[in-house]
Amino acid sequence: xxxxxxxxxxxxxxxxxxxxxxxxxxxxxxxxxxxxxxxxxxxxxxxxxxxxxxxxxxxxxxxxxxxxxxxxxxxxxxxxxxxxxxxxxxxxxxxxxxxxxxxxxxxxxxxxxxxxxxxxxxxxxxxxxxxxxxxxxxxxxxxxxxxxxxxxxxxxxxxxxxxxxxxxxxxxxxxxxxxxxxxxxxx
Amino acid sequence: xxxxxxxxxxxxxxxxxxxxxxxxxxxxxxxxxxxxxxxxxxxxxxxxxxxxxxxxxxxxxxxxxxxxxxxxxxxxxxxxxxxxxxxxxxxxxxxxxxxxxxxxxxxxxxxxxxxxxxxxxxxxxxxxxxxxxxxxxxxxxxxxxxxxxxxxxxxxxxxxxxxxxxxxxxxxxxxxxxxxxxxxxxx
DNA sequence: TGTGCTTTTTGACGAATGTCAAAAAATAGT
DNA sequence: ACTATTTTTTGACATTCGTCAAAAAGCACA
Numbered sequence: 122x123x124x125x126x127x128x129x130x131x132x133x134x135x136x137x138x139x140x141x142x143x144x145x146x147x148x149x150x151x152x153x154x155x156x157x158x159x160x161x162x163x164x165x166x167x168x169x170x171x172x173x174x175x176x177x178x179x180x181x182x183x184x185x186x187x188x189x190x191x192x193x194x195x196x197x198x199x200x201x202x203x204x205x206x207x208x209x210x211x212x213x214x215x216x217x218x219x220x221x222x223x224x225x226x227x228x229x230x231x232x233x234x235x236x237x238x239x240x241x242x243x244x245x246x247x248x249x250x251x252x253x254x255x256x257x258x259x260x261x262x263x264x265x266x267x268x269x270x271x272x273x274x275x276x277x278x279x280x281x282x283x284x285x286x287x288x289x290x291x292x293x294x295x296x297x298x299x300x301x302x303x304x305x306x307x308x
Numbered sequence: 309x310x311x312x313x314x315x316x317x318x319x320x321x322x323x324x325x326x327x328x329x330x331x332x333x334x335x336x337x338x339x340x341x342x343x344x345x346x347x348x349x350x351x352x353x354x355x356x357x358x359x360x361x362x363x364x365x366x367x368x369x370x371x372x373x374x375x376x377x378x379x380x381x382x383x384x385x386x387x388x389x390x391x392x393x394x395x396x397x398x399x400x401x402x403x404x405x406x407x408x409x410x411x412x413x414x415x416x417x418x419x420x421x422x423x424x425x426x427x428x429x430x431x432x433x434x435x436x437x438x439x440x441x442x443x444x445x446x447x448x449x450x451x452x453x454x455x456x457x458x459x460x461x462x463x464x465x466x467x468x469x470x471x472x473x474x475x476x477x478x479x480x481x482x483x484x485x486x487x488x489x490x491x492x493x494x495x
Numbered sequence: 496t497g498t499g500c501t502t503t504t505t506g507a508c509g510a511a512t513g514t515c516a517a518a519a520a521a522t523a524g525t
Numbered sequence: 526a527c528t529a530t531t532t533t534t535t536g537a538c539a540t541t542c543g544t545c546a547a548a549a550a551g552c553a554c555a
Binding site: 234255256 | 376432438443446447450489
């Protein structure tokens with residue numbers, strides 16, 4: 122957990138009191154490959170920090186599973202829309218590998234925000250980074266060819282290619298499995 | 309300005325003191341159609357609230373202008389990446405109509421965050437809404453056909469279609485001008 | 496009310512990529 | 526090690542959409 126906190130305060134340093142308060146709210150959760158952390162239709166009431174392992178968020182579209190994000194070591198994980206609005210999730214969260222997570226409930230984090238301005242600041246700053254990441258993905262998705270998308274992933278997120286199946290990667294990039302397989306064959 | 313503040317506190321109510329402090333930091337700015345609020349390569353040091361008018365953010369790709377967002381009445385406006393990181397902007401911000409804006413500098417807003425926890429909270433909540441909006445656009449862009457994208461825009465953002473030229477809308481949707489023109493012809 | 500500039504439309508064509516179906520390869524479980 | 530299941534690859538084909546080029550329409554401003 123110490124290691125995890127070190128990563129969290131990378132976003133923004135926290136005073137000892139805030140750091141301890143946060144640590145006290147975190148509950149460890151260990152899950153096995155393929156298990157679901159969240160099922161479509163349920164409200165996501167927790168924010169998670171991924172200490173070890175890998176996850177994906179996916180939703181169903183015309184009977185196909187569309188993976189729209191991956192999470193790895195030290196990432197924040199939640200169904201963002203559901204967690205922030207309190208509405209049922211449209212997505213599922215699944216374990217791609219056996220993983221160790223630390224959970225914090227929405228109530229607890231709300232209380233932490235009230236007690237520790239610096240924790241809300243940390244989250245505000247984390248949001249900025251996540252927003253920028255999403256913007257980049259968006260720009261790529263809109264104007265790059267399938268091959269360019271794969272090359273970009275290979276350069277910037279090689280861990281995804283190493284740890285995730287081809288089918289998941291294809292839908293993540295917004296291309297068909299067959300196209301991705303053909304592209305990969307060229308390398 | 310009163311009207312504008314009403315809209316801002318829609319995200320989260322502010323105590324009088326915070327509201328006044330915010331109001332004192334806002335500087336009115338009036339600009340004409342086609343003027344640039346921000347030029348690519350410069351650092352965006354302000355966050356703006358758009359009281360009246362319309363703007364677009366665009367960047368250059370292979371000699372083409374790609375509009376990647378629009379802003380209308382009561383929207384927050386900035387080059388998000390540049391404003392939050394302090395790096396040079398990759399995008400330009402241009403006036404689509406004569407507009408009235410209220411500007412706040414990064415230094416001022418940072419100071420407001422320090423003085424008024426509730427203002428930082430308001431921004432944190434605003435970020436959540438903007439993030440969700442971007443997620444929705446992203447999912448659309450990735451899996452809808454050109455025609456579906458146009459229909460979605462027609463239903464959810466008709467004001468864009470009414471107030472913006474076809475060329476800008478096409479690049480916003482990630483499709484060519486010609487394709488959009490043909491789709492429109494079908495209605 | 497012309498004249499020039501910008502935006503939109505139309506047509507012809509080609510390239511990139513999706514779809515369907517089946518084979519091949521890899522993986523997991525017993 | 527063998528079988529069943531899942532994942533990846535391959536092939537044939539259809540289709541959407543982009544590109545280039547030119548015409549038409551719309552608009553601004555003298």
